[in-house]
Amino acid sequence: MAGEPFVHLVKKNVQPTWKTACVYVGAVLAALIVCSIVIYTVTGLDPLYVYRIMWESTFGSASIAMEFRLITIWNTIRDTMILLCVALALTPAFKMKFWNVGGEGQILIGGLATAAVMRYLDTSVPTWVLFAAMIAASMLAGLIWGLLPALFKARWNTNETLFTLMMNYIAMQIVSAFSIIWEAKKGSGAIGVINKVTKAGHMTTKWLSGVFGGENYIINVMIVLVLTVFIFIYMRYTKHGYEINVVGESENTARYAGINVKRVIIRTMMISGALCGLAGFILVSGSSHTISTTTAGGRGFTAIIVAWLSKFNPFIMLVISFMLVFLDYGAKGVASACGLNKAFSDIITGILLFFILGCEFFINYRLVFRSRKEVN
Amino acid sequence: MQKEQPCENAIELRSITKRFGNKVVANKKISMTVKKGEILALLGENGSGKTTLMNMLAGIYYPDEGEILINGKEVFISEPKDAYANGIGMIHQHFKLVDIFTAAENIVLGIPGKQKLNLKEVASDVKKLAERYGFQVDPNKKIYNMSVSEKQTVEILKVLYRGANILILDEPTAVLTPQETDKLFDVMRNMKRDGKAIIIITHKLHEVLEISDRVAVLRKGEYIGDIKTSDATEASLTEMMVGRKVDLDIDRQEPRDEKLRLRIEHVTAYDKTGEKKTLDDISFDVYSGEILGIAGIAGSGQKELLEAVAGLQRVSAGSIRYYPPENGKEEELIGKSPRQIRDMGVALSFVPEDRLGMGLVGSMGMTGNMMVRSYRAGKGLFTRRRQPKQLSEQIIKELEVVTPGVNTPVRRLSGGNVQKVLVGREIANSPTVLMTAYAVRGLDINTSYTIYSLLNREKESGAAVVYVGEDLDVLLSLADRILVLCGGQISGIVDARSTNKEEVGLLMTKYRKEGAAIGG
Numbered sequence: 001m002a003g004e005p006f007v008h009l010v011k012k013n014v015q016p017t018w019k020t021a022c023v024y025v026g027a028v029l030a031a032l033i034v035c036s037i038v039i040y041t042v043t044g045l046d047p048l049y050v051y052r053i054m055w056e057s058t059f060g061s062a063s064i065a066m067e068f069r070l071i072t073i074w075n076t077i078r079d080t081m082i083l084l085c086v087a088l089a090l091t092p093a094f095k096m097k098f099w100n101v102g103g104e105g106q107i108l109i110g111g112l113a114t115a116a117v118m119r120y121l122d123t124s125v126p127t128w129v130l131f132a133a134m135i136a137a138s139m140l141a142g143l144i145w146g147l148l149p150a151l152f153k154a155r156w157n158t159n160e161t162l163f164t165l166m167m168n169y170i171a172m173q174i175v176s177a178f179s180i181i182w183e184a185k186k187g188s189g190a191i192g193v194i195n196k197v198t199k200a201g202h203m204t205t206k207w208l209s210g211v212f213g214g215e216n217y218i219i220n221v222m223i224v225l226v227l228t229v230f231i232f233i234y235m236r237y238t239k240h241g242y243e244i245n246v247v248g249e250s251e252n253t254a255r256y257a258g259i260n261v262k263r264v265i266i267r268t269m270m271i272s273g274a275l276c277g278l279a280g281f282i283l284v285s286g287s288s289h290t291i292s293t294t295t296a297g298g299r300g301f302t303a304i305i306v307a308w309l310s311k312f313n314p315f316i317m318l319v320i321s322f323m324l325v326f327l328d329y330g331a332k333g334v335a336s337a338c339g340l341n342k343a344f345s346d347i348i349t350g351i352l353l354f355f356i357l358g359c360e361f362f363i364n365y366r367l368v369f370r371s372r373k374e375v376n
Numbered sequence: 377m378q379k380e381q382p383c384e385n386a387i388e389l390r391s392i393t394k395r396f397g398n399k400v401v402a403n404k405k406i407s408m409t410v411k412k413g414e415i416l417a418l419l420g421e422n423g424s425g426k427t428t429l430m431n432m433l434a435g436i437y438y439p440d441e442g443e444i445l446i447n448g449k450e451v452f453i454s455e456p457k458d459a460y461a462n463g464i465g466m467i468h469q470h471f472k473l474v475d476i477f478t479a480a481e482n483i484v485l486g487i488p489g490k491q492k493l494n495l496k497e498v499a500s501d502v503k504k505l506a507e508r509y510g511f512q513v514d515p516n517k518k519i520y521n522m523s524v525s526e527k528q529t530v531e532i533l534k535v536l537y538r539g540a541n542i543l544i545l546d547e548p549t550a551v552l553t554p555q556e557t558d559k560l561f562d563v564m565r566n567m568k569r570d571g572k573a574i575i576i577i578t579h580k581l582h583e584v585l586e587i588s589d590r591v592a593v594l595r596k597g598e599y600i601g602d603i604k605t606s607d608a609t610e611a612s613l614t615e616m617m618v619g620r621k622v623d624l625d626i627d628r629q630e631p632r633d634e635k636l637r638l639r640i641e642h643v644t645a646y647d648k649t650g651e652k653k654t655l656d657d658i659s660f661d662v663y664s665g666e667i668l669g670i671a672g673i674a675g676s677g678q679k680e681l682l683e684a685v686a687g688l689q690r691v692s693a694g695s696i697r698y699y700p701p702e703n704g705k706e707e708e709l710i711g712k713s714p715r716q717i718r719d720m721g722v723a724l725s726f727v728p729e730d731r732l733g734m735g736l737v738g739s740m741g742m743t744g745n746m747m748v749r750s751y752r753a754g755k756g757l758f759t760r761r762r763q764p765k766q767l768s769e770q771i772i773k774e775l776e777v778v779t780p781g782v783n784t785p786v787r788r789l790s791g792g793n794v795q796k797v798l799v800g801r802e803i804a805n806s807p808t809v810l811m812t813a814y815a816v817r818g819l820d821i822n823t824s825y826t827i828y829s830l831l832n833r834e835k836e837s838g839a840a841v842v843y844v845g846e847d848l849d850v851l852l853s854l855a856d857r858i859l860v861l862c863g864g865q866i867s868g869i870v871d872a873r874s875t876n877k878e879e880v881g882l883l884m885t886k887y888r889k890e891g892a893a894i895g896g
Contacts, residue, residue, distance in 0.1 A: 237758050242751050250734065250738075253734050256726070
């Protein structure tokens with residue numbers, strides 16, 4: 001006969017936020033310890049040294065001039081903001097349980113539209129017209145990329161996961177094609193910096209360099225923070241946000257409530273796609289000034305993790321985005337400083353994510369161990 | 377150690393305690409026994425811990441404290457497999473069968489055995505088993521072709537086939553017609569004669585009195601006591617269950633000031649495949665100031681009929697006309713969405729069968745759920761939460777909803793409280809037509825009677841109430857007229873005051889041969 005089980009699970013009640021926060025902090029600490037063990041046993045490096053490298057790769061080394069240190073810090077901020085922007089863009093779709101895994105394609109196509117406007121308008125129009133056109137084009141392109149799967153879903157109930165995924169490849173192929181059409185040097189297959197000489201369409205912040213440092217991305221930050229507040233309000237306090245929540249929870253309830261489910265799906269995916277397109281604009285105009293198939297860099301997928309880990313709270317997304325960027329920079333820094341390859345940094349990122357995702361379990365359940373019982 | 381001797385207790389529970397979280401004690405030091413060859417009825421209101429207790433026997437939960445003795449020996453049941461090993465079989469309210477498999481295939485599913493499966497042998501074993509206890513079943517029939525009662529038979533055979541000596545039936549009669557219930561009770565008596573111990577959970581007191589030998593009562597997680605069925609009455613059992621005397625009479629007034637409210641003519645609808653008629657030429661009228669009961673075996677078209685009126689079901693033919701109380705100017709409802717119907721000023725309220733899947737949003741609090749009806753109120757882009765919040769507080773107070781707060785997700789509330797939230801919202805906008813589907817399903821006596829009196833109140837204030845129900849005793853004493861559905865057709869409309877259970881029960885199966893796949 002089976003004996004009393006050694007341990008069994010008990011579901012927890014809601015617990016105070018500080019306790020949840022403690023679990024997360026504990027998970028990160030535990031992950032760091034496990035990483036230390038892995039680092040030491042596999043590479044023989046001093047874990048503390050490795051962590052210092054990670055820190056310095058994200059925030060710059062204290063031993064170098066502030067001017068250079070700022071560059072590193074701004075890079076971290078720039079990437080955090082881009083990731084946050086995509087996560088915010090995906091939030092309405094995922095809240096509606098519309099599995100938009102097409103963020104990658106929507107970003108790319110938005111970036112491509114931005115690049116096209118930059119190239120063809122160049123200095124022929126006033127700067128503000130150029131930027132307005134770039135933003136409009138990027139959002140429109142992303143919107144179309146989001147709208148197509150939504151239309152098919154609403155009309156024929158096609159599977160949106162496959163559809164959005166395939167749209168990624170289409171976007172990538174189109175960008176590949178334009179990489180040849182617009183290539184800077186024949187045969188290079190790369191576009192290079194667009195409007196290299198005129199700098200038309202480059203989001204520049206040099207005039208603020210006195211305040212924020214030479215190579216700053218303050219406009220990117222402003223755009224994304226405004227978007228953060230917008231999504232927070234949109235999802236929580238508007239009628240649209242309410243409809244998205246109901247549709248995501250149960251389409252039957254939505255129909256019962258008199259919500260036009262198809263319209264909500266289409267409208268929401270237009271917004272989601274357009275905001276992904278805007279992320280493409282920020283990437284092209286606000287940082288790389290060029291476009292290639294790797295411009296999106298997997299952010300369309302990483303942002304899904306950000307959105308879900310934050311339980312769709314835009315302000316927590318900021319923290320999670322930063323954490324993922326920190327891990328990425330840190331791991332890459334370690335890899336180059338210690339002569340390890342990229343696989344090593346992936347291992348560290350993997351261990352940390354494992355612990356953070358795993359602590360969800362401890363937030364919802366607790367373990368009850370076998371109590372000692374007298375045997376008579 | 378106990379001496380080896382035949383023990384007459386099939387089950388003995390010794391101070392079983394089960395907690396959920398730190399605060400909720402679902403079962404508190406429960407000690408009880410079930411003898412071999414005994415039918416024990418387990419009674420208790422919702423949230424009294426009956427299902428939790430039974431789930432510990434079935435291996436779904438594990439007790440925090442206490443001991444379980446089977447045939448006098450202590451056992452540990454940490455998963456369903458252990459329950460089977462100890463001869464315990466539970467028949468859940470929701471059947472756990474594979475639709476595309478036959479009865480025999482479902483019965484052997486999951487039983488470890490030889491590499492090669494001899495289905496013929498299984499089928500003949502099942503047949504023998506069925507004959508022994510008086511079941512009627514075809515082992516080679518596919519589940520999707522079966523009626524609810526046949527499916528239940530398969531569930532019971534499944535546990536018997538695995539050698540269960542202790543059977544737990546969770547509300548087995550909720551989905552059966554009176555005739556089917558009688559058959560089930562015959563089978564239960566046969567099993568009892570065979571020495572099996574049976575625990576039956578049910579809310580229907582007359583069934584308790586009819587079938588059981590002994591009644592055990594739980595209240596708020598505690599064991600109140602047991603009583604021999606021959607010494608019990610409906611009133612005494614209710615008092616044990618609730619802890620005080622409850623008035624079990626439904627105060628039915630004569631309909632007053634009846635006016636035509638809805639005229640439904642020749643309504644026909646098809647299921648998703650477009651082949652089977654779910655509604656077949658349905659015509660009837662609904663009047664204000666009356667309760668129209670709708671009876672029928674589950675899946676006879678009740679859901680489709682109510683949803684057709686609410687604008688949620690596509691109708692291929694017929695008309696549904698609404699006559700407003702103000703001017704009597706008729707309005708066609710077919711082809712209109714729920715929103716259009718509301719915008720026309722039709723005060724139509726609907727308590728759907730699937731409370732959390734259609735009527736409410738489980739992850740939202742009460743305030744958010746009040747907004748299902750009213751979120752469009754006011755101009756502009758933003759929702760207004762003040763009024764829904766006030767309405768929530770009012771419902772909490774008037775219907776005694778137990779909830780930590782207006783923002784606690786309604787999914788976390790107990791079944792009775794969920795239903796109070798839904799019904800409360802639906803009657804809040806003083807409907808002219810109020811439709812309810814299985815409004816008291818799974819609710820305890822106290823809450824059920826609260827719902828009945830709310831419905832009566834709506835009727836007296838002039839609403840046309842449509843009540844789809846499954847408990848015929850309630851239908852007979854609550855409704856003014858009873859419409860009986862069978863296989864998507866109306867098999868009769870009878871006066872609730874002069875008809876009886878047998879007549880309604882027969883009407884429920886009247887057109888059986890045409891709708892052979894009803895409930896399948």
